[in-house]
Amino acid sequence: xxxxxxxxxxxxxxxxxxxxxxxxxxxxxxxxxxxxxxxxxxxxxxxxxxxxxxxxxxxxxxxxxxxxxxxxxxxxxxxxxxxxxxxxxxxxxxxxxxxxxxxxxxxxxxxxxxxxxxxxxxxxxxxxxxxxxxxxxxxxxxxxxxxxxxxxxxxxxxxxxxxxxxxxxxxxxxxxxxxxxxxxxxxxxxxxxxxxxxxxxxxxxxxxxxxxxxxxxxxxxxxxxxxxxxxxxxxxxxxxxxxxxxxxxxxxxxxxxxxxxxxxxxxxxxxxxxxxxxxxxxxxxxxxxxxxxxxxxxxxxxxxxxxxxxxxxxxxxxxxxxxxxxxxxxxxxxxxxxxxxxxxxxxxxxxxxxxxxxxxxxxxxxxxxxxxxxxxxxxxxxxxxxxxxxxxxxxxxxxxxxxxxxxxxxxxxxxxxxxxxxxxxxxxxxxxxxxxxxxx
Amino acid sequence: xxxxxxxxxxxxxxxxxxxxxxxxxxxxxxxxxxxxxxxxxxxxxxxxxxxxxxxxxxxxxxxxxxxxxxxxxxxxxxxxxxxxxxxxxxxxxxxxxxxxxxxxxxxxxxxxxxxxxxxxxxxxxxxxxxxxxxxxxxxxxxxxxxxxxxxxxxxxxxxxxxxxxxx
Numbered sequence: 291x292x293x294x295x296x297x298x299x300x301x302x303x304x305x306x307x308x309x310x311x312x313x314x315x316x317x318x319x320x321x322x323x324x325x326x327x328x329x330x331x332x333x334x335x336x337x338x339x340x341x342x343x344x345x346x347x348x349x350x351x352x353x354x355x356x357x358x359x360x361x362x363x364x365x366x367x368x369x370x371x372x373x374x375x376x377x378x379x380x381x382x383x384x385x386x387x388x389x390x391x392x393x394x395x396x397x398x399x400x401x402x403x404x405x406x407x408x409x410x411x412x413x414x415x416x417x418x419x420x421x422x423x424x425x426x427x428x429x430x431x432x433x434x435x436x437x438x439x440x441x442x443x444x445x446x447x448x449x450x451x452x453x454x455x456x457x458x459x460x461x462x463x464x465x466x467x468x469x470x471x472x473x474x475x476x477x478x479x480x481x482x483x484x485x486x487x488x489x490x491x492x493x494x495x496x497x498x499x500x501x502x503x504x505x506x507x508x509x510x511x512x513x514x515x516x517x518x519x520x521x522x523x524x525x526x527x528x529x530x531x532x533x534x535x536x537x538x539x540x541x542x543x544x545x546x547x548x549x550x551x552x553x554x555x556x557x558x559x560x561x562x563x564x565x566x567x568x569x570x571x572x573x574x575x576x577x578x579x580x581x582x583x584x585x586x587x588x589x590x591x592x593x594x595x596x597x598x599x600x601x602x603x604x605x606x607x608x609x610x611x612x613x614x615x616x617x618x619x620x621x622x623x624x625x626x627x628x629x630x631x632x633x634x635x636x637x638x639x640x641x642x643x644x645x646x647x648x649x650x651x652x653x654x655x656x657x658x659x660x661x662x663x664x665x666x667x668x669x670x671x672x673x674x675x676x677x678x679x680x681x682x683x684x685x686x687x688x689x690x691x692x693x694x695x696x697x698x699x700x701x702x703x704x705x706x707x708x709x710x711x712x713x714x715x716x717x718x719x720x721x722x723x724x725x726x727x728x729x730x
Numbered sequence: 731x732x733x734x735x736x737x738x739x740x741x742x743x744x745x746x747x748x749x750x751x752x753x754x755x756x757x758x759x760x761x762x763x764x765x766x767x768x769x770x771x772x773x774x775x776x777x778x779x780x781x782x783x784x785x786x787x788x789x790x791x792x793x794x795x796x797x798x799x800x801x802x803x804x805x806x807x808x809x810x811x812x813x814x815x816x817x818x819x820x821x822x823x824x825x826x827x828x829x830x831x832x833x834x835x836x837x838x839x840x841x842x843x844x845x846x847x848x849x850x851x852x853x854x855x856x857x858x859x860x861x862x863x864x865x866x867x868x869x870x871x872x873x874x875x876x877x878x879x880x881x882x883x884x885x886x887x888x889x890x891x892x893x894x895x896x897x
Contacts, residue, residue, distance in 0.1 A: 472874040498869050501833060514837075520864055521837065542841055542865055545834040558838065560865065563796070563845020565838035586838040602835065608794075609835055632832040646832050672876070675832050691829070693876035722833070 318395060318417040318424060320364050322453050322684050325707035329366035330395050330452065332359065333418075335377045336370065337400035337411070344402040347409060347434070351402060351441045357485065358445035358459040361703075362685075363710030365452075368394050380412060389418045396424070398448055407433050411440045415448050424451045438487055439729070446728070458680035459484060462726045463687065464502040464511050464528075465701060467491060468719035472697055479513060481528055484680075484725065486701075486715045492531060501545060501676075501722050506552040508726035512536065514544040523557050525572070537574030545588045548572075549596050549616075556580070556590040556599060567601055569616075580618035591635045592616065593660075600624075600634040600643055600660075611645055613660065624662030633676050636660075638727065639683035642706070646675045646688075655688045657706060668708035672697075681727040687714065689721040778891055781812055788888040789847060793830070793881075796842040798850060806847060809889055810854035822862045823847045824888045828881035829868050840865030847887040 320330045334356045339348040359365040375388035380401035389397050400413035414427040428447055430440050439460055446457025467480040467489070476495035479502055482488060492511070493499055500521070502513035511526050518535070523543040526533035536546070536555060546557040553572055558565045567581045567590045581587040585605035592599055593616075600613050606623065609630040614621035625631040629649025636643055640660075647654040647667065653674040658665040673691040680686070684706055691699040699721040701714040714720070770777025772784060781787060787809070789802035798806065813819065825844030827836035844863035852858045873880035 473871050475869070498866075500837075500869070542837070544837045558834065560838060560841040563842045563849075563863070565841060586835060586842070588834045588838050589832070602832075604835075609832075632835050648831070651830075673829065695874045695876075697829075697874075697876060 318420065318452060319454060320452055322362070322364050322455055323706060325709050329364050331366045331368050331393055332396040332398060332448075333368045333373060333389055333392065333394035334359075334398040334400075335373055337402050337413070338377060338380050340380070340401050340403035343404035344409075347404070347437050348402045351411065351437060351444075352400065354438055354441035354485075355398070355400075355445045355448070358442060359448060361485070361712060362449065363705060363712075365396075368392050380414075384416055386416075386418055386421045389416075394418050396448070396452060398444075400444065404434060407435075409434045409437055409440060411444065413444045413447070415451055438483060442483070455684060456682045456728070458682045458685060458725075458728065460729050461681055462504075462508055462729065463678075463701075463714075463723050464492075464504055464513075464726075465689075465716070465723040466499060466502065466721045467716065468699060468721055469495070472695065479511065479526070480716075480720075481511075482716065484714075489717055492526060492528060501724075503547045503724045504726045505548050506550060506727065508729060511724075512546040512548060512555055514546065523555070525555075534574075536572075537570045537577055545590065547591055549592050550594050551596060556592065558588040558590070567599070567618075578618070580614065580616075581621070582618075589633045593636050594638050594640045598636075600636050602632045602634060609648070611643065611662075624658070624660065625665075626662050627665055635677055635679060637679050637683040638681060642683065644677035644679060644686050646677065655686060655704060657686075666706075666708065668704045668706070669702075669711065674702075676722055678723050678725045680725055685710075687723040687725050689723060691721070775812075776816055781809070781889075781891055785809055785812055787890070788886045790882060791843055791885040791887070793828075793885070794839070796839065796846045798846055802847075803850060806850045807854065810851050810856050813851065813856045813860065814854075819891050820860045820862070820893070821851075822864055822890045822892060823851075824870075824890060825863065825865045826870060826872075826884055826886050826888070827868045828884040829871060829876065830881060831868065833867060836867035837865050838867075840867045843885070843887040847889065851889075 336352045337348045339345040356367050372392050375385045377399045397416040397418050403410045410431050412429045415424045417424050430443050442459035445459045449457040461484045464481050467478045468475050470476045477499050478495050479492040479499045481490045497517040500514040502511045514521050515524050521542045521544050522539050523536045523546045524533045525536050541559050541561040543559050546555050554569050556569045559568050565586050565588050567587050568579050570577045583605050585603050587603045590599050590601040599616050602609050603612050609632045610623050611625040611631045611634045612621040612623050631645050633646045634643050642657045644657050647656050652670050654667040655669040655674050655677050656667040671690050672693040677686045677688045687703045689699045690702050698719040701720040701723045704711045769779040772779040785808035786805040789805050823844040825840035827839045848861045848863050871884045873883040
């Protein structure tokens with residue numbers, strides 16, 4: 291907060307002396323959960339290309355990293371046109387006064403070199419006003435084809451040092467790519483980087499596919515497909531595209547989700563018009579029934595320690611959110627506001643439940659504590675649905691469908707303060723996003 | 731009001747029936763030629779056309795409900811009688827929901843609606859091994875505007891007649 295005020299100080303001498311003092315007492319830091327009004331200004335001059343082959347990557351790498359930071363809404367980039375000095379040598383001393391003069395609080399410098407098919411990316415982060423590095427310089431090495439992941443890794447490191455939170459940029463999203471008119475929608479399972487890049491389709495458009503979810507290591511996807519004619523839960527390896535029906539499914543199956551350790555899957559099975567929640571080992575064996583009510587019990591999601599399951603049920607009349615032990619048994623209702631609550635998802639931090647809320651003809655994405663208190667609605671529209679958490683539990687993706695005969699879904703993200711709402715650009719309509727953890 | 735809604739549904743059958751297509755799904759329950767069965771003349775009471783248009787192949791539901799209205803049970807009585815007289819056919823009942831609900835809930839709701847129709851037909855004497863149920867949730871809307879006029883047509887359970895037990 292003090293730093294935010296300080297950025298507005300016009301007397302340079304005052305600013306320098308005060309900030310220096312502050313920086314000694316506290317590192318450069320911005321809180322992502324407080325609702326940032328004034329984003330932290332940073333400069334990310336183009337990374338130095340240390341050999342000719344690296345030139346084609348330097349600008350793009352820097353741009354992707356900047357976009358990651360800007361997309362959080364808590365950082366603001368000072369454009370290169372405003373820069374006074376350039377970084378042409380990664381190891382030369384930084385001219386802090388040049389960056390201070392344009393009010394960059396954080397400075398990111400980097401260098402790229404290519405050796406064979408390897409890309410080497412180095413970076414450093416500086417607190418400009420304190421004139422000190424923030425953490426050690428880091429170096430990443432990967433194949434040139436995964437250059438975007440290197441950008442995301444740099445951005446994750448910067449984000450982590452400036453917020454005190456783990457990052458979420460080096461991650462993927464599995465979603466449903468949709469095309470065609472509303473009554474003849476074609477759906478395909480698709481994979482993309484979290485920012486919409488590198489889209490890859492995993493199924494053709496012949497069969498309805500729904501609600502994919504990642505395994506903990508993001509190498510497998512579990513989803514609902516109609517390829518046998520009825521909705522069934524399939525498990526697919528995203529590298530080999532090999533897939534199998536998960537276990538014995540005599541009835542309609544949907545709403546699958548992995549346990550945090552990847553050993554089990556929860557899902558809804560519908561028999562005789564009644565939907566209950568079941569858990570099955572990931573090899574398809576050992577099916578156990580967790581709910582046993584004539585109500586609709588669906589959309590189960592494990593707590594991060596695997597001990598509990600949050601789900602939705604209309605056992606009290608309308609859709610509400612309940613928590614039960616991961617072995618089933620009695621369930622406690624936690625949603626208490628007006629309207630209906632569905633698709634609960636437990637935060638990877640364990641502290642919050644995200645949900646879809648339907649109230650007075652509007653849809654919302656919201657969050658609440660695991661006891662149902664402190665409900666906060668983050669979005670509102672004709673149809674917002676299906677939240678999924680970022681790796682650090684600070685951002686949600688969901689999809690928003692527009693109304694009318696040309697209505698169609700798009701994927702959005704929103705932070706837990708509700709201030710930073712962004713559309714994720716995908717080549718086609720997109721729905722049902724599921725966000726991976728940080729990649730290995 | 732409900733009568734008007736039923737008529738909307740039947741008009742939709744007529745309109746869509748003209749473009750009925752093959753393919754793996756009959757998600758709209760649009761009928762036409764299914765499993766090689768010809769629709770036949772609407773005047774022939776053993777024909778699919780008669781089943782779809784004169785008896786009515788679908789029932790409609792109130793928001794969030796799977797209870798059968800008097801209009802719905804009237805249609806299902808006709809379906810049951812037809813199935814008892816035309817024993818060469820089996821049916822799949824497809825349950826659907828309108829777009830005003832979450833995906834998973836609507837899948838479960840569609841299953842409930844399909845099951846409500848199925849249970850009624852079984853109660854009227856149709857052998858339960860002739861009836862399969864399926865849910866499409868909100869995946870296959872018939873009418874695509876975002877108002878009650880369309881939503882009321884989409885909250886449906888459609889009885890799709892298929893080839894017989896032995897075929």
